Amino acid sequence: MTGMLARYDALVDGGELKPDEAQRAAAQALDALQTRLEETRPAKRGLLSSLFGSDESAPPRGIYMWGGVGRGKSMLMDLFVETLAIERKRRVHFHAFMLEVDRLIREERAKETGDPIAPVAARIAQGVRCLAFDEMVVNNTADAAIMSRLFTALIHDEGVTVVTTSNRPPRDLYKDGLNRSLFLPFIDLVQAQLDVIELNGPTDYRLDRLGDLDSWHTPLGDGATAQVREAFFRLTDYKPEDAEHVPSGELDLAGGRRLHVPKSLKGVGVFSFKRLCGENRGAADYLAIAQAFHTVIVVGIPRMGPENRNEAIRFTKLVDALYENNVKLFATAAAEPEDLYVSGDGAFEFERTVSRLKEMQSKDYMELGHGVS
Numbered sequence: 605m606t607g608m609l610a611r612y613d614a615l616v617d618g619g620e621l622k623p624d625e626a627q628r629a630a631a632q633a634l635d636a637l638q639t640r641l642e643e644t645r646p647a648k649r650g651l652l653s654s655l656f657g658s659d660e661s662a663p664p665r666g667i668y669m670w671g672g673v674g675r676g677k678s679m680l681m682d683l684f685v686e687t688l689a690i691e692r693k694r695r696v697h698f699h700a701f702m703l704e705v706d707r708l709i710r711e712e713r714a715k716e717t718g719d720p721i722a723p724v725a726a727r728i729a730q731g732v733r734c735l736a737f738d739e740m741v742v743n744n745t746a747d748a749a750i751m752s753r754l755f756t757a758l759i760h761d762e763g764v765t766v767v768t769t770s771n772r773p774p775r776d777l778y779k780d781g782l783n784r785s786l787f788l789p790f791i792d793l794v795q796a797q798l799d800v801i802e803l804n805g806p807t808d809y810r811l812d813r814l815g816d817l818d819s820w821h822t823p824l825g826d827g828a829t830a831q832v833r834e835a836f837f838r839l840t841d842y843k844p845e846d847a848e849h850v851p852s853g854e855l856d857l858a859g860g861r862r863l864h865v866p867k868s869l870k871g872v873g874v875f876s877f878k879r880l881c882g883e884n885r886g887a888a889d890y891l892a893i894a895q896a897f898h899t900v901i902v903v904g905i906p907r908m909g910p911e912n913r914n915e916a917i918r919f920t921k922l923v924d925a926l927y928e929n930n931v932k933l934f935a936t937a938a939a940e941p942e943d944l945y946v947s948g949d950g951a952f953e954f955e956r957t958v959s960r961l962k963e964m965q966s967k968d969y970m971e972l973g974h975g976v977s
Contacts, residue, residue, distance in 0.1 A: 608687045609635035612680075627676050630669055630803050634684045634767075640664035641734055641765060642689050663733070663759065666766035668740075668794055670773050671803035672973040674813075677769040678738055678841060678870060680803075684767065685736050692733040698740045698768065699853050699868065702747050704728075705754065721750065725757035729764050737768040739871050742778040742787065743896050744856035752789035759797050766798060771871065771898065771974055774800060782858075813838040819934045819965050820941070824904065828936035832874075832901050835934045839899055840869045855896055857889050871974075873897040877904045881918040890925035898974035900926060905937035910948035917950060920957045927960045930972040 606614070612631040615621040641664055669677055685695045696704075708727055712720030728735075735758070742748050758764040770777070774794045778787045794800070817835055821828035837844045853868030867874035873893065880893075880902060893900065908916045926933055937944065941961040945954045963969055 606687060607635055608638050608684050611683055611687050621676075621679075624676065626671075626803050627680065630676075630680055630801050631683070633667060633799060633801055634669075634680060637664055637667055637765070637767070638684065638688050663763040663765045666759075666768070666798040667801060668768055668770065668774060668798040669801045669803055670770045672771065675803045677803055681736060681738060681767070681769055682841075688734065690733060692731050693736065694732045694734070695736045695738075697851065697869065698737040700851055701737060703854065705750070706746075709750075721753045722757055722761065725754060725762055729758060729762035732764060734765045734767065737766070740768045740770040740777070741772070741871075741896065742781065743892065744858070745782045745786075746856070748778050748781055748784070748787040748790075751787065752793055755790060755793055759793070768798075773802070814970075819932070819970075820937065820961070821935065822937045822939055824906075824936055824938050829903065832903060832934045832936055836867065836869075836872060836874065836901060839872050842869060855892060857892050863889070863893070867901075868897075871896075871898040872901065873899070874901040874903070877902055877906065877915075877919075880922055881915045885918055885921075887921050887925065890922045891929075893922075894925040894929035894931050897931060899932040899934065901934045903936045905935055905944065907938045907943065908945040908948070912945070913949045916945045916948065916954060919945075920950070920954060923957050923960055923964075927964060930969070930974055932970060933961075933964050 609631050612621070612628065612635075616623055616628075621627075644664065669680065671677060681695070685693060705724060705728075708724045709720045712723050717723070742751065755766065759766060772779075774791050777791060778784055781787065814835065815838075817831065817838070819835070821831045833844075833847075836842070836850075837847075842850060850867045851869055853865040853873070855863040855865055855873075857863055864879075865873045865875065873896070875893075880890075902922075905919070906912070908919075923933075925931075941958040944958075945951055
């Protein structure tokens, strides 16, 4: 199997990738980690090895690769996992992984055998030497509270090497989150056990993938749906022929409430207008969405009149949250923004929403990084 760096260089030489110094530096680091993983045997963990030592090697340090959307993190992770010549490897989206952890914790607690973290880590580590994540992000207190203990068990007790991507540096994970002090040991663990690599080159390759694809599509119908569907597949690199298996997700809205995300992958979330604005939601819900996803696709935005006053107000709050966090919006709608809500309470104020929707379609806005500037 061709190694990571050789495969990356071949793609550049063949014109499939553009030369990018930051990407190549990251590829070199990942290639070096591949070599360490392929040349070392997993250490035997447990009491005896900790007391008497082991002639086998400790797990190699992992990698935390962070940078703005579209800088090539997922592409590099794909190459790393594909060319890693060991069998005991696993690639998983971080959100899906934490849902799995929640399920395993519930199962262990049902056994009433004590602290579930160690046995959960042992179950996850079965047959896995390298655990690779896409899009590490922390949005809820429950995940934040267990991550330090869980990953300490995975790395120290089970000998798993962790490789992950994120849009944020470690110190900004769960920033301003509730009870963040519970999460700080995890940041310390990342900085102690993983090499942190910044991937923030000048080129946003996501925009290259989108090409000339517009973000606002009207009128409603098969044509508009096909366009946002295409945007989803370009942004996530998911194979269109496997569309039926696109993963869904659950977003924690705090207070025990969760929002089902019909399609959720690599920081892209797909929602219906009815689910987002037809139900009773407040600004905090939309902020949670804006923080969790760098791109949001909303389908089925209707024309609204006086009888849709509440939906129009919620839509305004949604757009405000997305705009203020530089979230990219793709939409199917019954009309252009200026014709969505022309009469009814707040129709005059809706003009600001129209202005923001127009700006969000611009190239300058699309080039902004996710998060509050």
